[in-house]
Amino acid sequence: MHTGDADDNDGAARLSPRPASGAAEPGQAPQLATMARRFARARDARQTEIAEDYVELIDDLIARDGRARSVDVARALGVSHVTVFKTVSRLQRDGLVTTAPYRSIALTEAGRALAQRARRRHQIVARFLRAIGVDAETAAADAEGMEHHASAATLSAFERMTARLTDRSTCEDGD
Amino acid sequence: MHTGDADDNDGAARLSPRPASGAAEPGQAPQLATMARRFARARDARQTEIAEDYVELIDDLIARDGRARSVDVARALGVSHVTVFKTVSRLQRDGLVTTAPYRSIALTEAGRALAQRARRRHQIVARFLRAIGVDAETAAADAEGMEHHASAATLSAFERMTARLTDRSTCEDGD
DNA sequence: CAGATAATTTAGCCTTGGCTACATGCATGT
DNA sequence: ACATGCATGTAGCCAAGGCTAAATTATCTG
Ligand SMILES: [Mn+2]
Ligand SMILES: [Mn+2]
Ligand SMILES: [Mn+2]
Ligand SMILES: [Mn+2]
Numbered sequence: 321m322h323t324g325d326a327d328d329n330d331g332a333a334r335l336s337p338r339p340a341s342g343a344a345e346p347g348q349a350p351q352l353a354t355m356a357r358r359f360a361r362a363r364d365a366r367q368t369e370i371a372e373d374y375v376e377l378i379d380d381l382i383a384r385d386g387r388a389r390s391v392d393v394a395r396a397l398g399v400s401h402v403t404v405f406k407t408v409s410r411l412q413r414d415g416l417v418t419t420a421p422y423r424s425i426a427l428t429e430a431g432r433a434l435a436q437r438a439r440r441r442h443q444i445v446a447r448f449l450r451a452i453g454v455d456a457e458t459a460a461a462d463a464e465g466m467e468h469h470a471s472a473a474t475l476s477a478f479e480r481m482t483a484r485l486t487d488r489s490t491c492e493d494g495d
Numbered sequence: 496m497h498t499g500d501a502d503d504n505d506g507a508a509r510l511s512p513r514p515a516s517g518a519a520e521p522g523q524a525p526q527l528a529t530m531a532r533r534f535a536r537a538r539d540a541r542q543t544e545i546a547e548d549y550v551e552l553i554d555d556l557i558a559r560d561g562r563a564r565s566v567d568v569a570r571a572l573g574v575s576h577v578t579v580f581k582t583v584s585r586l587q588r589d590g591l592v593t594t595a596p597y598r599s600i601a602l603t604e605a606g607r608a609l610a611q612r613a614r615r616r617h618q619i620v621a622r623f624l625r626a627i628g629v630d631a632e633t634a635a636a637d638a639e640g641m642e643h644h645a646s647a648a649t650l651s652a653f654e655r656m657t658a659r660l661t662d663r664s665t666c667e668d669g670d
Numbered sequence: 671c672a673g674a675t676a677a678t679t680t681a682g683c684c685t686t687g688g689c690t691a692c693a694t695g696c697a698t699g700t
Numbered sequence: 701a702c703a704t705g706c707a708t709g710t711a712g713c714c715a716a717g718g719c720t721a722a723a724t725t726a727t728c729t730g
Contacts, residue, residue: 356572356573359572359573360573366541369537373537396527397534398532452656454648458648461536464537465540465541465643469640470641471629473630480628
């Protein structure tokens with residue numbers, strides 16, 4: 321099968337249709353590495369999102385209810401309690417929480433620290449989105465995802481803009 | 496084991512330590528559903544991120560090189576070519592690309608449409624971050640992750656702010 | 671054209687993060 | 701005190717996305 325006939329090629333480009341110029345431009349090789357670095361950063365952020373959301377939520381629950389039960393975490397996240405159980409086990413393995421059988425979830429020092437960083441970023445992003453005119457509910461929803469991809473530089477810029485837009489004197493040359 | 500002794504409880508909160516007031520406040524039940532909805536949206540976005548990045552990149556490669564080979568996709572993303580192969584198979588299953596054995600990757604109409612939407616969002620987010628003062632490289636990296644979580648309302652706000660900040664006349668009452 | 675090089679495909683492995691169904695333990699109300 | 705309901709834990713399933721190693725196919729070069 322597929323003996324190499326040349327006429328069944330409708331739509332799919334060939335592997336190497338001689339891209340017009342024979343000499344390979346070296347200008348796109350470094351750009352490849354740069355793109356790869358950016359995508360790798362996004363992948364890394366995706367892998368820590370869940371841990372950040374969990375510890376932030378657990379911290380919130382402890383502050384509000386005095387405890388963080390896995391059933392409450394499950395209801396807040398909208399996932400099953402089994403998913404929470406398994407994820408919390410990973411968080412414990414990674415040193416962010418401690419658990420004991422049939423007890424509610426406690427944060428380690430590292431977990432509390434991560435929760436505080438996560439909450440700070442969450443607030444900066446959410447406040448910023450509201451400040452630039454996004455309605456509160458959409459701002460909260462977008463912030464829940466965007467927060468994990470905002471670098472320190474972007475957070476600083478967000479805080480700067482939020483301050484500028486929140487002040488009555490939006491048009492001062494004040495820096 | 497674990498006969499129910501009450502003294503080995505160091506650090507882990509009990510399951511139900513009677514949260515001070517016996518009456519359950521009904522004000523936090525609707526908040527639970529709202530939080531769950533936000534988290535669900537972030538999860539949904541996470542599931543489409545990869546498809547969006549792939550079709551956008553494939554579209555870019557076709558525009559620039561005249562073709563999109565999986566090896567180029569792999570190098571741009573910084574993942575193995577096997578990962579690209581499997582992901583592209585899923586994209587084909589989902590109707591975004593077409594492939595033929597040992598041929599390069601082609602976009603379907605749906606794939607091209609998604610690529611255009613993804614590129615537009617990408618540009619809006621990246622331009623916006625630069626406009627508020629984030630350096631170009633950080634802006635590009637953050638945009639790569641944030642773009643997938645920006646709703647239509649947020650994108651509109653970004654465009655508005657970018658226009659306002661890019662104009663020389665930052666302080667006009669122009670709307 | 672034959673060999674070398676490069677790209678693709680297949681096979682098989684892993685972790686994460688979802689789920690259902692079922693089993694077990696705790697807490698509370700009567 | 702104990703039944704009963706709710707919370708937690710276990711077993712087992714799945715898909716997505718990552719990987720390495722090895723086989724196969726194209727493309728290029730001499
Ligand atoms: Mn958050
Ligand atoms: Mn989040
Ligand atoms: Mn993109
Ligand atoms: Mn992206």
